[in-house]
Amino acid sequence: MIPLPKDENKRRRIIKAAIQVFAEVGVSNGKIATIAAKAGIGKGTVYEYFSSKEEIFAAVFEDFFIRMMSGYEDLATAPMDPVRKIGMMFDYTYDYLDEHLSGDRGPEWLIFLEIFLRGYRDEMLGGGKLSFANILRDMYKLFKPIVDEGISAGVFKPLDSEHVTFIIFAALDGIGLHYFINRDHYDKEKLKTITKEFFLNGLIKPRTQGA
Amino acid sequence: MIPLPKDENKRRRIIKAAIQVFAEVGVSNGKIATIAAKAGIGKGTVYEYFSSKEEIFAAVFEDFFIRMMSGYEDLATAPMDPVRKIGMMFDYTYDYLDEHLSGDRGPEWLIFLEIFLRGYRDEMLGGGKLSFANILRDMYKLFKPIVDEGISAGVFKPLDSEHVTFIIFAALDGIGLHYFINRDHYDKEKLKTITKEFFLNGLIKPRTQGA
Amino acid sequence: MIPLPKDENKRRRIIKAAIQVFAEVGVSNGKIATIAAKAGIGKGTVYEYFSSKEEIFAAVFEDFFIRMMSGYEDLATAPMDPVRKIGMMFDYTYDYLDEHLSGDRGPEWLIFLEIFLRGYRDEMLGGGKLSFANILRDMYKLFKPIVDEGISAGVFKPLDSEHVTFIIFAALDGIGLHYFINRDHYDKEKLKTITKEFFLNGLIKPRTQGA
Amino acid sequence: MIPLPKDENKRRRIIKAAIQVFAEVGVSNGKIATIAAKAGIGKGTVYEYFSSKEEIFAAVFEDFFIRMMSGYEDLATAPMDPVRKIGMMFDYTYDYLDEHLSGDRGPEWLIFLEIFLRGYRDEMLGGGKLSFANILRDMYKLFKPIVDEGISAGVFKPLDSEHVTFIIFAALDGIGLHYFINRDHYDKEKLKTITKEFFLNGLIKPRTQGA
DNA sequence: TATGAATGAGTCTTCATTCAT
DNA sequence: AATGAATGAAGACTCATTCAT
Numbered sequence: 001m002i003p004l005p006k007d008e009n010k011r012r013r014i015i016k017a018a019i020q021v022f023a024e025v026g027v028s029n030g031k032i033a034t035i036a037a038k039a040g041i042g043k044g045t046v047y048e049y050f051s052s053k054e055e056i057f058a059a060v061f062e063d064f065f066i067r068m069m070s071g072y073e074d075l076a077t078a079p080m081d082p083v084r085k086i087g088m089m090f091d092y093t094y095d096y097l098d099e100h101l102s103g104d105r106g107p108e109w110l111i112f113l114e115i116f117l118r119g120y121r122d123e124m125l126g127g128g129k130l131s132f133a134n135i136l137r138d139m140y141k142l143f144k145p146i147v148d149e150g151i152s153a154g155v156f157k158p159l160d161s162e163h164v165t166f167i168i169f170a171a172l173d174g175i176g177l178h179y180f181i182n183r184d185h186y187d188k189e190k191l192k193t194i195t196k197e198f199f200l201n202g203l204i205k206p207r208t209q210g211a
Numbered sequence: 212m213i214p215l216p217k218d219e220n221k222r223r224r225i226i227k228a229a230i231q232v233f234a235e236v237g238v239s240n241g242k243i244a245t246i247a248a249k250a251g252i253g254k255g256t257v258y259e260y261f262s263s264k265e266e267i268f269a270a271v272f273e274d275f276f277i278r279m280m281s282g283y284e285d286l287a288t289a290p291m292d293p294v295r296k297i298g299m300m301f302d303y304t305y306d307y308l309d310e311h312l313s314g315d316r317g318p319e320w321l322i323f324l325e326i327f328l329r330g331y332r333d334e335m336l337g338g339g340k341l342s343f344a345n346i347l348r349d350m351y352k353l354f355k356p357i358v359d360e361g362i363s364a365g366v367f368k369p370l371d372s373e374h375v376t377f378i379i380f381a382a383l384d385g386i387g388l389h390y391f392i393n394r395d396h397y398d399k400e401k402l403k404t405i406t407k408e409f410f411l412n413g414l415i416k417p418r419t420q421g422a
Numbered sequence: 423m424i425p426l427p428k429d430e431n432k433r434r435r436i437i438k439a440a441i442q443v444f445a446e447v448g449v450s451n452g453k454i455a456t457i458a459a460k461a462g463i464g465k466g467t468v469y470e471y472f473s474s475k476e477e478i479f480a481a482v483f484e485d486f487f488i489r490m491m492s493g494y495e496d497l498a499t500a501p502m503d504p505v506r507k508i509g510m511m512f513d514y515t516y517d518y519l520d521e522h523l524s525g526d527r528g529p530e531w532l533i534f535l536e537i538f539l540r541g542y543r544d545e546m547l548g549g550g551k552l553s554f555a556n557i558l559r560d561m562y563k564l565f566k567p568i569v570d571e572g573i574s575a576g577v578f579k580p581l582d583s584e585h586v587t588f589i590i591f592a593a594l595d596g597i598g599l600h601y602f603i604n605r606d607h608y609d610k611e612k613l614k615t616i617t618k619e620f621f622l623n624g625l626i627k628p629r630t631q632g633a
Numbered sequence: 634m635i636p637l638p639k640d641e642n643k644r645r646r647i648i649k650a651a652i653q654v655f656a657e658v659g660v661s662n663g664k665i666a667t668i669a670a671k672a673g674i675g676k677g678t679v680y681e682y683f684s685s686k687e688e689i690f691a692a693v694f695e696d697f698f699i700r701m702m703s704g705y706e707d708l709a710t711a712p713m714d715p716v717r718k719i720g721m722m723f724d725y726t727y728d729y730l731d732e733h734l735s736g737d738r739g740p741e742w743l744i745f746l747e748i749f750l751r752g753y754r755d756e757m758l759g760g761g762k763l764s765f766a767n768i769l770r771d772m773y774k775l776f777k778p779i780v781d782e783g784i785s786a787g788v789f790k791p792l793d794s795e796h797v798t799f800i801i802f803a804a805l806d807g808i809g810l811h812y813f814i815n816r817d818h819y820d821k822e823k824l825k826t827i828t829k830e831f832f833l834n835g836l837i838k839p840r841t842q843g844a
Numbered sequence: 845t846a847t848g849a850a851t852g853a854g855t856c857t858t859c860a861t862t863c864a865t
Numbered sequence: 866a867a868t869g870a871a872t873g874a875a876g877a878c879t880c881a882t883t884c885a886t
Contacts, residue, residue, distance in 0.1 A: 007870080026332065028239035032856065042872040047857070083415065113328045120392060121237065121321055136392060157416045163405045166397060167386060174385020175378060181331055181347060186377060194374045202413025204294065205368045218845090243881060253847040255883085264881065428849065448754065450661035454877060464851040469878070505837065535750045542814060543659065543743055558814060579838045585827045588819060589808060596807020597800060603753055603769060608799060616796045624835025626716065627790045640866090665860060675868040677862085686860065 011049045013039040015063050018056050023107035027057055027114050061115045064108070069139070071096060076142045082150035086168065087196040089143075093176045094188050094195075101180065109180050140165050168199070222260045224250040226274050229267050234318035238268055238325050272326045275319070280350070282307060287353045293361035297379065298407040300354075304387045305399050305406075312391065320391050351376045379410070433471045435461045437485050440478050445529035449479055449536050483537045486530070491561070493518055498564045504572035508590065509618040511565075515598045516610055516617075523602065531602050562587050590621070644682045646672040648696050651689050656740035660690055660747050694748045697741070702772070704729060709775045715783035719801065720829040722776075726809045727821050727828075734813065742813050773798045801832070 017038035021030040032053060036043045050056045071092055075085060101109045119135070144165040150156035156164075175195065179186070228249035232241040243264060247254040261267045282303055286296065312320045330346070355376040361367035367375075386406065390397070439460035443452040454475060458465045472478045493514055497507060523531045541557070566587040572578035578586075597617065601608070650671035654663040665686060669676045683689045704725055708718065734742045752768070777798040783789035789797075808828065812819070 010870095024332075026239070026328070028237070031854090043856095044858080044872050044874095045870080048870065051857095053856070107332070110328060110332055113324060113331065117237070117321065117324045117328060120324065121235075121318070136389065137396070155416065157408075157412075159405050159408065160401060163397060163401050164409060166389065166393070167402070167406050167409060170386040170389035171382035172385065173389065174383065174387075175381040176385075177327075178347065178377065178381035178384065182377070185348070186374060190371060190374050191378070194370050195378050197368075197370065198375060198378060198413070199409075200413050200415045201368075202409075202411050204411045205366065242879090247848095254881095255847045255849095256845085258882070259845070262882095432849095446754075448661070448750070450659075453875090465877095466851050466853095466879080467849080470849065473878095475877070529754070532750060532754055535746060535753065539659070539743065539746045539750060542746065543740070558811065559818070577838065579830075579834075581827050581830065582823060585819060585823050586831060588811065588815070589824070589828050589831060592808040592811035593804035594807065595811065596805065596809075597803040598807075599749075600769065600799065600803035600806065604799070607770070608796060612793060612796050613800070616792050617800050619790070619792065620797060620800060620835075621831075622835050622837045623790075624831075624833050626788065626833045664858090669869095676860095677868050677870095678866080680861070681866070684861095 010039075010041065010045070011059075013041070014046055014049055014056065015059050018060050019064065019108055019111060022057070022060060022114065023109070023111045026110075027053075027118075032056075057118070060111060064111055064115070065135075068096070068100075068112070072139075072142060076146060081155070082146050082153065083155060083200060085146050086150075086200065089168075089172065090175070090195045090199065091192050093172055094179060094192055097176060097180050097183065098188060102183075106180075113177075136169075140169050143169055171199070221250070221252065221256075222270075224252070225257055225260055225267065226270050229271050230275065230319055230322060233268070233271060233325065234320075234322045237321075238329070243267075268329070271322060272329075275322055275326065276346075279307070279311075279323075283350075283353060287357060292366075293357045293364065294366060294411060296357050297361075297411065300379075300383065301386070301406045301410065302403050304383055305390060305403055308387060308391050308394065309399065324388075347380075351380050354380055382410070428470070432461075432463065432467075433481075435463070436468055436471055436478065437481050440482050441486065441530055441533060444479070444482060444536065445531070445533045448532075449475075449540075454478075479540070482533060486533055486537070487557075490518070490522075490534070494561075494564060498568060503577070504568050504575065505577060505622060507568050508572075508622065511590075511594065512597070512617045512621065513614050515594055516601060516614055519598060519602050519605065520610060528602075535599075558591075562591050565591050593621070643672075643674065643678075644692075646674070647679055647682055647689065648692050651693050652697065652741055652744060655690070655693060655747065656742075656744045659743075660751070665689075690751070693744060694751075697744055697748065698768075701729070701733075701745075705772075705775060709779060714788075715779050715786065716788060716833060718779050719783075719833065722801075722805065723808070723828045723832065724825050726805055727812060727825055730809060730813050730816065731821065746810075769802075773802050776802055804832070 014035065017035045018030070020038060021035050024030075030053075032046055033043050035056070036046050039046075046056070050059065072089065075088055075092055078085070080088070097109070140162075144161055147156060147161040147165050147168070151158055151161055179188075179191065225246060228246045229241070231249060232246050235241075243257055244254050246267070247257050250257075257267070261270065283300065286299055286303060289296070291299070308320070351373075355372055358367060358372040358376050358379070362369055362372055390399075390402065436457065439457045440452070442460060443457050446452075452475075454468055455465050457478070458468050461468075468478070472481065494511065497510055497514055500507070502510070519531070562584075566583055569578060569583040569587050569590070573580055573583055601610075601613065647668060650668045651663070653671060654668050657663075665679055666676050668689070669679050672679075679689070683692065705722065708721055708725060711718070713721070730742070773795075777794055780789060780794040780798050780801070784791055784794055812821075812824065
């Protein structure tokens with residue numbers, strides 16, 4: 001039923017256009033006509049590649065998610081000591097946002113929220129095509145080995161690695177979001193430094209050793 | 212132009228109904244007719260209290276935000292040492308979600324996402340009635356004095372308090388979100404303990420003092 | 423789900439308009455917008471009374487069928503000798519078409535064909551909401567007692583009444599249709615006379631009695 | 634403008650496919666794409682043989698009509714006494730339907746209805762490319778000589794032959810239609826016998842000759 | 845003040861037709 | 866000659882909003 005994509009390039013153009021449109025006005029306000037226009041094709045052509053608006057959204061999700069997350073995966077699997085890895089993940093978050101979502105592409109980030117929203121709602125209400133919680137847990141799995149490694153190596157505290165991972169990823173998510181919104185009001189380099197210092201060494205000043 | 216609400220109770224019923232409806236199906240899918248029905252009033256009556264769907268959404272936002280944040284404010288202004296305060300803020304986040312958004316009321320949390328989404332979009336695109344970034348920065352201000360106090364007292368590291376506050380609040384936000392989605396898969400008490408330990412003392416194991 | 427008709431008069435106006443439109447251009451070419459305009463109401467209002475175009479069609483069917491057939495029922499149940507009754511049924515067919523479907527209302531007859539078509543198709547393909555064959559057989563039942571009565575009274579030949587009824591009704595249907603199409607080329611009174619003579623006394627000239 | 638068909642065989646395949654498609658889902662629901670697929674050719678190729686869907690429909694009509702009617706023509710022109718001829722026409726109608734339109738090909742009959750519908754509508758509304766009334770009158774002409782012959786020979790009553798022909802053909806049409814729809818509920822042979830008896834000798838029992 | 849019947853602007857989607865290859 | 870990708874006109878249906886009662 002779903003028409004085989006004939007021209008992969010055109011399919012990509014549609015997705016790209018959809019990302020822009022959905023980002024700017026939201027999925028429910030994003031019109032197929034606008035997407036088509038932005039992709040430089042006729043309205044009907046969109047339906048040669050996607051059978052419904054909903055399916056476009058799914059494709060956008062996939063594309064967006066994959067592009068965004070591949071960086072984390074690369075990092076997670078790189079040969080590097082765990083402390084540096086965790087640190088770089090924070091750095092990457094700040095940098096990714098700055099590089100990929102600044103200027104015109106800024107609003108793209110909003111799609112993430114919309115995807116989350118959709119996913120959560122499905123999750124809660126049982127529709128669950130995307131099973132968002134599962135996706136998130138897959139993401140945690142990416143980070144967990146790093147924490148495990150750190151603990152094994154005696155570099156990290158012997159905390160429950162699963163829960164620690166959860167906290168780090170969740171915090172990372174929130175930081176990414178807030179940074180995105182407020183990035184004009186804060187100094188990225190300062191944030192990077194403090195974030196790492198803070199997350200890795202804690203907020204509390206260690207008592208002077210000699211005491 | 213906007214008619215003064217005559218019956219405050221009825222206005223509240225509309226907001227309450229709108230929260231349920233928006234939470235369950237999203238703002239753009241939430242129909243005025245459904246809200247009216249759920250509020251037990253006529254469709255036309257809604258417009259005696261709100262001049263548009265958009266205004267209902269704004270009221271929902273206000274109501275929801277105020278209800279949710281008042282707890283943080285209480286905490287922030289309570290007389291308590293900064294370490295405990297920061298810790299309690301994390302605890303409060305976990306507890307609030309568990310107490311207020313479990314069971315039937317669960318999906319209400321989704322409105323928060325939608326509010327975020329809307330707010331961010333407005334922000335990005337300049338429409339900005341709610342100026343979400345401003346609201347967030349107001350929230351940060353709530354936390355900053357605690358950090359300042361901790362630093363002054365020499366309990367916290369002498370990091371830039373504004374940036375630290377940003378990071379804490381942003382992390383808190385992300386943690387709240389993820390906990391909400393995954394709260395069935397994690398042990399709350401464990402999370403509370405680790406979160407505090409982790410945020411306050413850092414992930415890295417201090418070198419043994421004797422060395 | 424189907425909204426309760428609020429204004430029976432308006433409902434009737436929609437049906438009437440739909441009859442005209444469907445008759446003139448066919449069901450699939452009949453636009454809701456045209457029906458609404460012809461009924462003097464807004465496009466959306468149509469959906470207050472019918473939940474879909476298909477439902478309008480069903481209502482048209484019902485209305486049309488009932489109006490058309492009530493005349494036959496009256497005749498069938500009137501106290502009258504069977505020969506006259508059969509004769510009057512033919513007369514009625516010619517007259518009904520002339521009176522009710524001449525001039526502007528002519529095309530209404532076409533709806534009947536469309537209804538038939540739809541019914542038959544459903545029948546054949548199993549969808550069968552209207553079960554057209556059943557409806558037809560109900561109609562035959564209306565005629566059968568007349569034939570039975572005529573046979574019992576020894577006025578009609580002792581043929582199988584069920585099959586005779588079938589033939590009469592089917593013939594009547596065909597005659598009505600063809601008359602409708604060709605009524606400008608034939609003399610109604612002559613047709614009436616010959617039809618009755620022909621159907622009742624046969625085409626073959628009886629051998630002269632004295633022979 | 635209309636390209637000459639290059640491959641008569643392909644043209645026939647299209648018509649055959651169209652008959653199936655139109656029969657099954659109706660003309661307005663029958664898609665060119667489906668027809669092309671069923672004919673085993675590309676969508677665009679259809680337009681090498683027909684310049685529009687409407688033209689396909691016309692070709693279907695022609696094909697269908699010719700195939701169906703050729704039997705009547707053979708009968709009409711065969712050397713046979715008029716009484717037998719009329720009788721055989723009824724027989725032929727029943728047999729044709731049974732032989733040609735049972736099983737899979739059943740729904741094809743529905744096209745006839747659709748053709749009628751279209752023809753009648755065109756007729757009524759003046760568009761009349763097919764001039765259905767004319768076609769029908771041509772058909773009557775086929776039968777009229779038989780009636781004339783019967784009357785001349787003194788076998789048939791001296792009724793107006795033109796009107797009698799009209800009635801016979803119209804009745805035949807109706808009978809064919811109803812038989813098609815109800816052929817599972819009636820005994821064909823019985824129907825054949827009664828139809829002939831009824832049409833030729835009338836329904837009314839002749840007064841006993843001796844009286 | 846409360847209502848819900850009426851409205852029409854707005855949108856997804858379909859599909860006959862075109863045309864470059 | 867054959868194809869199927871591209872197209873956009875067209876139409877059913879939704880729903881926020883209005884307004885007469």
